[in-house]
Amino acid sequence: xxxxxxxxxxxxxERFDGAELALHWVNAGLFAVLIxxxxxxxxxxxxxxxxxxxxxxYLHVVTGLALPFPLIAARLGPWRPAFVADVRALARFDxxxxxxxxxxxxxxxxxxGKFHPGQKLNAAFTLGAIVVMLATGAIMHxxxxxxxxxxxxxxxxxxxxxITLAVVILGHIKMALSDGDARRGMSQxxxxxxWARRHRSKWYEEMTGHAASPGRGGGPPAPD
Amino acid sequence: xxxxxxxxRVVLGMMGTGxxxxxxxxxxxxxxxxxxxxxxxxxxxxxxSLFPVGRFRIYTVTGRLHSRSDVDYRLxxxxxxxxxxxxxxxxxxxxxATRMTKDFQCVTGWRVRDVKWTGVxxxxxxxxxxxxxxxxxxxLLSFDGVYTETLTMDQxxxxxxxxxxxxxxxxxxxxxxxxxxxxxxxxYGYKSIKWLETVEVSETEARAGxxxxxxxxxxxxxxxxxxxxxxxx
Numbered sequence: 201x202x203x204x205x206x207x208x209x210x211x212x213x214e215r216f217d218g219a220e221l222a223l224h225w226v227n228a229g230l231f232a233v234l235i236x237x238x239x240x241x242x243x244x245x246x247x248x249x250x251x252x253x254x255x256x257x258y259l260h261v262v263t264g265l266a267l268p269f270p271l272i273a274a275r276l277g278p279w280r281p282a283f284v285a286d287v288r289a290l291a292r293f294d295x296x297x298x299x300x301x302x303x304x305x306x307x308x309x310x311x312x313g314k315f316h317p318g319q320k321l322n323a324a325f326t327l328g329a330i331v332v333m334l335a336t337g338a339i340m341h342x343x344x345x346x347x348x349x350x351x352x353x354x355x356x357x358x359x360x361x362x363i364t365l366a367v368v369i370l371g372h373i374k375m376a377l378s379d380g381d382a383r384r385g386m387s388q389x390x391x392x393x394x395w396a397r398r399h400r401s402k403w404y405e406e407m408t409g410h411a412a413s414p415g416r417g418g419g420p421p422a423p424d
Numbered sequence: 425x426x427x428x429x430x431x432x433r434v435v436l437g438m439m440g441t442g443x444x445x446x447x448x449x450x451x452x453x454x455x456x457x458x459x460x461x462x463x464x465x466x467x468x469x470x471x472x473s474l475f476p477v478g479r480f481r482i483y484t485v486t487g488r489l490h491s492r493s494d495v496d497y498r499l500x501x502x503x504x505x506x507x508x509x510x511x512x513x514x515x516x517x518x519x520x521a522t523r524m525t526k527d528f529q530c531v532t533g534w535r536v537r538d539v540k541w542t543g544v545x546x547x548x549x550x551x552x553x554x555x556x557x558x559x560x561x562x563x564l565l566s567f568d569g570v571y572t573e574t575l576t577m578d579q580x581x582x583x584x585x586x587x588x589x590x591x592x593x594x595x596x597x598x599x600x601x602x603x604x605x606x607x608x609x610x611x612y613g614y615k616s617i618k619w620l621e622t623v624e625v626s627e628t629e630a631r632a633g634x635x636x637x638x639x640x641x642x643x644x645x646x647x648x649x650x651x652x653x654x655x656x657x
Contacts, residue, residue: 247482248599254485292427301430324431328438335442340532348652352533353449357442359476 207392213407215314215385215396219279220286224386226270231369233263238362264337267330289314290323296402311412314403322372329365333358450533453477457537480528480536482599485634486568490619491598499549499587499604503563503625506554513589513603519544519552522586524609527657529646531612535654541607543588546623547581555625563630564606567621573633574626574642575608575615584609587620609657611644 216224237260240250250256274283293301297317300310305318315323339346339354346354376383381395396404401412445452453476460477494513502508522545528536550562561576579585588607589596596602601618608615614635624630636642641649647656 242481244480244482244599247484251484251486253483291429291431293430294427298428298430320431321434324434325438328435328442331435332438332442336446339446344651349450350446352453353446355533356449356453356476357445360445361442363475 212390216389217282223274312400490568497603501553501623504556504559504627509553526609540592541588542590543586546585563624564617565622566619571634573617574630
C-alpha cells in the first residue's frame, strides 16, 4: 500500500467519477441497513434482544424497495457516461477473463482490463441478487396477491440467496481490505498508475497509451 | 467492446433460478426439511440452526423480550368462572401432564417437524377455575403486555390445546415463550400465544387477537384458513 502523500497527481489514474463513488457508497449503506435488519428478523437471539418486529420489518422492506433508485439515477442522470461505460466493461468477458474463469482463477499471466473477472462476477451476481431479492421480497410482503405456494417458495429463495449474498459481500470486503490501492479507487476515485500497470495492464495501456510491459505487448507483466 | 456477455448470462440465470425457486421452492423446502431436520436436531453447536431449514423463527411484537423467572411466573384464569385461580409454574407441573409430538406450522410457511411438547390441557385449567357453562370462549393475554389471542370454548377444550412448559424435554426458554405458553396443535402458530399470563373466560364474543385485527383468520385451522393448504397437524 502506498500512502496518499507519496503519490503525486501525475502518478495517478482516475478510476471512478464522483457519481460512481456516490452510487457505490449509497448502495453500501442500503445493504448495511438491509443486512442489519435481516439479521434482527432472522437470528433468534438478536430477534429476542431487539424485538420491535413491525418496525424492523418496515425498515427492511422500505430499504429494499429503495435499492433500485440509486441505480436508475446513475443510469439516467447527466453523469451517466462513466457509469454506462463501466457497466459495459463489467458485463463483457474477453479471452483473458474467460481463460481465468475456465481455470477457476488459477491461470497465470492473465492480462486484466479495467475490471478483474472476479469483480465482474461479483457485479453481475449482485445485480441478479437485487432483482431476485426484490421480487421474492415483494411476494413475501404482498402475499395476499399471490398463490400460497409462491409465498413459501419466495421465502425459500429469499432465505438462501440472503445467506449466499452475505458470503459474497464478506468476500468483497475481504478483497477490498487486502488491497489498499484498489480500495482508494473506490474511496477517492483514483489509483496509483503503478498499480494499474501491474494489476490492470490492459486498462493501463488504454488510459496511458504506453505498453505495460515494454517490448512484449501480449506477454507477462514485467517482474516487480 | 469485444468479449462475451457473461455478466448478462449470470443475471438472467439468477432470475431464472429465482422464478423456479418461487414456483417449486415450497416442495424443495419440504424435501430439505425431511433430509436435514434429523441431522440438525443432533447438531450440538446450533450452527445448522442458522440455515433456513426446519427452524423456529422467533417473532416478538414488542420492543424487547419480556422475560419472567420460573419463580415469579403466574398464570391466572379469571373472567366468567366460579373461582378465579392463580397458578405458579410448580402448580402447573403438579397437574396431570399431556405429552405430544407434533409439528409447529407458521402461517408464513415454515414448519418445524416433530416438536415434543409437554404441558397441561387448557381444558383442565378451565375446569379448575370452573368456567361458566355456555360461555363463548377465552381471551388469552401475554405478559408482553401487547399480544392477545382468542379461542372459542370448543377450541379451547380440545385435547391438543395445552399450556406448554416443556419443549423437547427442556423448560420452554424465554425466546420460545417460556416459562409457559399455549400450544394449539391444529392451528397456525400465531394462535399459540407465547408468555401466557391470563386466560379470561368470556361469556360474549371476545375482541379479536393481535394478528386477527391485522387481517389473519380467527379460526386458524392449518390447511383450511388464511388461504393456505398446508398438511394439517
